[in-house]
Amino acid sequence: xxxxxxxxxxxxxxxxxxxxxxxxxxxxxxxxxxxxxxxxxxxxxxxxxxxxxxxxxxxxxxxxxxxxxxxxxxxxxxxxxxxxxxxxxxxxxxxxxxxxxxxxxxxxxxxxxxxxxxxxxxxxxxxxxxxxxxxxxxxxxxxxxxxxxxxxxxxxxxxxxxxxxxxxxxxxxxxxxxxxxxxxxxxxxxxxxxxxxxxxxxxxxxxxxxxxxxxxxxxxxxxxxxxxxxxxxxxxxxxxxxxxxxxxxxxxxxxxxxxxxxxxxxxxxxxxxxxxxxxxxxxxxxxxxxxxxxxxxxxxxxxxxxxxxxxxxxxxxxxxxxxxxxxxxxxxxxxxxxxxxxxxxxxxxxxxxxxxxxxxxxxxxxxxxxxxxxxxxxxxxxxxxxxxxxxxxxxxxxxxxxxxxxxxxxxxxxxxxxxxxxxxxxxxxxxxxxxxxxxxxxxxxxxxxxxxxxxxxxxxxxxxxxxxxxxxxxxxxxxxxxxxxxxxxxxxxxxxxxxxxxxxxxxxxxxxxxxxxxxxxxxxxxxxxxxxxxxxxxxxxxxxxxxxxxxxx
Amino acid sequence: xxxxxxxxxxxxxxxxxxxxxxxxxxxxxxxxxxxxxxxxxxxxxxxxxxxxxxxxxxxxxxxxxxxxxxxxxxxxxxxxxxxxxxxxxxxxxxxxxxxxxxxxxxxxxxxxxxxxxxxxxxxxxxxxxxxxxxxxxxxxxxxxxxxxxxxx
Numbered sequence: 126x127x128x129x130x131x132x133x134x135x136x137x138x139x140x141x142x143x144x145x146x147x148x149x150x151x152x153x154x155x156x157x158x159x160x161x162x163x164x165x166x167x168x169x170x171x172x173x174x175x176x177x178x179x180x181x182x183x184x185x186x187x188x189x190x191x192x193x194x195x196x197x198x199x200x201x202x203x204x205x206x207x208x209x210x211x212x213x214x215x216x217x218x219x220x221x222x223x224x225x226x227x228x229x230x231x232x233x234x235x236x237x238x239x240x241x242x243x244x245x246x247x248x249x250x251x252x253x254x255x256x257x258x259x260x261x262x263x264x265x266x267x268x269x270x271x272x273x274x275x276x277x278x279x280x281x282x283x284x285x286x287x288x289x290x291x292x293x294x295x296x297x298x299x300x301x302x303x304x305x306x307x308x309x310x311x312x313x314x315x316x317x318x319x320x321x322x323x324x325x326x327x328x329x330x331x332x333x334x335x336x337x338x339x340x341x342x343x344x345x346x347x348x349x350x351x352x353x354x355x356x357x358x359x360x361x362x363x364x365x366x367x368x369x370x371x372x373x374x375x376x377x378x379x380x381x382x383x384x385x386x387x388x389x390x391x392x393x394x395x396x397x398x399x400x401x402x403x404x405x406x407x408x409x410x411x412x413x414x415x416x417x418x419x420x421x422x423x424x425x426x427x428x429x430x431x432x433x434x435x436x437x438x439x440x441x442x443x444x445x446x447x448x449x450x451x452x453x454x455x456x457x458x459x460x461x462x463x464x465x466x467x468x469x470x471x472x473x474x475x476x477x478x479x480x481x482x483x484x485x486x487x488x489x490x491x492x493x494x495x496x497x498x499x500x501x502x503x504x505x506x507x508x509x510x511x512x513x514x515x516x517x518x519x520x521x522x523x524x525x526x527x528x529x530x531x532x533x534x535x536x537x538x539x540x541x542x543x544x545x546x547x548x549x550x551x552x553x554x555x556x557x558x559x560x561x562x563x564x565x566x567x568x569x570x571x572x573x574x575x576x577x578x579x580x581x582x583x584x585x586x587x588x589x590x591x592x593x594x595x596x597x598x599x600x601x602x603x604x605x606x607x608x609x610x611x612x613x614x615x616x617x618x619x620x621x622x623x624x625x626x627x628x629x630x631x632x633x634x635x636x637x638x639x640x641x642x643x644x645x646x647x648x649x650x651x652x653x654x655x656x657x658x659x660x661x662x663x664x665x666x667x668x669x670x671x672x673x674x675x676x677x678x
Numbered sequence: 679x680x681x682x683x684x685x686x687x688x689x690x691x692x693x694x695x696x697x698x699x700x701x702x703x704x705x706x707x708x709x710x711x712x713x714x715x716x717x718x719x720x721x722x723x724x725x726x727x728x729x730x731x732x733x734x735x736x737x738x739x740x741x742x743x744x745x746x747x748x749x750x751x752x753x754x755x756x757x758x759x760x761x762x763x764x765x766x767x768x769x770x771x772x773x774x775x776x777x778x779x780x781x782x783x784x785x786x787x788x789x790x791x792x793x794x795x796x797x798x799x800x801x802x803x804x805x806x807x808x809x810x811x812x813x814x815x816x817x818x819x820x821x822x823x824x825x826x827x828x829x830x
């Protein structure tokens with residue numbers, strides 16, 4: 126992972142000191158709430174339903190054992206003993222005290238972590254593929270570019286007060302595990318025919334109340350122009366993005382209002398002024414960034430061992446099938462630690478589990494952990510011969526639920542239990558569904574299925590791209606849940622699609638039955654080899670709708 | 679409280695430029711050329727007198743000043759509220775694209791916690807919001823040292 130140099134370190138320390146001063150002035154009544162709010166948001170600090178919420182960045186998902194132990198300490202000392210991992214590779218603490226935030230940030234800075242720009246109308250934490258650097262289908266490791274973008278966007282003076290938040294994701298593999306089509310900018314790293322690295326640039330994707338799939342603005346951008354092109358996009362957006370209505374302020378609305386062609390002309394015209402200029406990244410700058418990444422050390426001898434065989438442990442074999450993926454290095458595996466255990470809210474990790482994972486990472490995976498878009502953790506460099514030991518230890522931590530990619534591996538926002546924006550409580554619904562699908566055989570028979578739950582239209586639970594999406598709505602003061610089908614974020618095969626609403630909403634208590642009905646329809650309709658989303662795309666929503674609501678359209 | 683004038687080098691100054699915000703003032707009656715006035719862009723344009731200062735609202739295109747830039751002694755860009763960041767891009771364009779060398783002043787909702795960003799975009803003077811403390815704002819200009827490689 127990237128290791129700070131002195132300048133990087135000095136910057137996060139100065140940022141802490143700056144925020145400490147801002148907090149002091151605020152608490153002393155010298156900085157009014159309206160003037161303070163954007164400052165605290167750009168330091169990750171929200172004021173939520175019960176308490177402040179602090180969102181800590183895990184830049185492009187990489188976290189070391191040492192950092193994880195500090196997160197655990199913070200969870201214990203300043204929170205209620207746990208943290209929540211989000212879809213954008215951040216970790217949130219839901220119960221800190223407002224006045225403790227600067228001290229928490231100071232402790233984070235000691236291990237090269239921060240909460241800079243994890244909220245607010247600015248460029249947010251850059252995200253990427255949790256399997257970066259180890260996935261067999263990767264062409265370009267996206268992480269050096271993520272780090273370059275992290276530096277470029279950090280305290281970028283021109284883009285600190287944008288019309289609305291701005292999210293960038295970078296991927297570099299055939300499978301898009303970073304949801305690049307659902308970000309303000311999606312940069313897909315690739316090589317052209319000459320072998321040069323560049324990016325396919327998508328703009329205007331997003332979830333929220335107006336979900337849109339990002340559109341390709343440029344097929345191939347030479348990597349040296351990455352900052353210049355992003356600057357051109359952001360400058361067009363900063364000047365022309367709507368500021369009169371926060372629901373129409375994202376860049377996707379600007380792109381829609383201008384149309385793709387006009388938007389592209391504006392961006393390209395701006396870029397022509399910047400191209401080759403001072404923002405161009407020099408070849409040695411790439412080398413310098415890459416050199417500051419610690420590299421995993423692989424042992425060729427690992428390839429000579431065979432996988433552990435545990436005939437008496439069907440649970441281990443299920444986990445091996447479900448949570449262990451192929452690695453680009455022979456003899457190594459990529460392991461998903463599921464944060465979707467039956468009795469725990471999706472994405473939550475206790476302080477003890479954090480310490481436990483830190484130890485697992487040191488023992489089995491080079492001291493590094495990744496946070497995934499699906500709100501799980503990934504150990505990316507595990508020798509295959511040690512998988513059984515790892516499984517035993519992970520199971521003791523309740524982190525070996527063999528459900529990666531299955532129905533109970535839900536993406537779910539914190540919902541109305543915590544968030545002041547939510548219309549509905551998403552967590553109890555998720556919990557009821559997990560209880561309904563407690564049978565592992567049934568789960569595996571249903572197969573790969575992305576079930577995403579959002580407590581309101583802001584779509585933090587990515588319901589638009591769930592194969593099944595659940596959206597909490599408020600109907601005359603009653604919590605109801607709307608079901609959509611056929612969404613897809615592009616992580617597997619197939620194109621990016623937004624889900625379609627199946628029909629009228631349901632009460633929370635009906636949801637386990639509804640989901641069971643949808644999976645029954647799939648199992649009746651599926652052809653050989655078809656996953657849930659395949660069947661959904663082939664048949665459309667009609668058979669599902671009929672089974673759910675009866676024949677009346 | 680009166681508004682302080684702060685320069686990006688940390689010095690406080692006397693504000694001897696008069697900001698004309700009232701666009702209703704008589705458009706035909708030209709003020710004496712040696713008075714230090716910052717005119718609203720439409721009036722400045724109507725007078726065709728680049729030796730005056732001019733201020734732009736944040737939706738006005740800085741390109742409109744292009745031909746007169748070398749003669750304009752002062753351009754002010756307005757922040758109607760500090761959360762509206764359009765003037766940062768205007769400042770960048772004036773400095774980097776159009777090569778403006780005169781004084782670039784931030785006016786409007788100009789507060790301590792944004793002036794470092796403003797300075798880095800090319801503003802060199804700040805007409806601070808009336809409640810802002812001068813010493814605090816001077817400190818704000820010194821509190822962060824950005825690595826040169828982060829942004830140009």
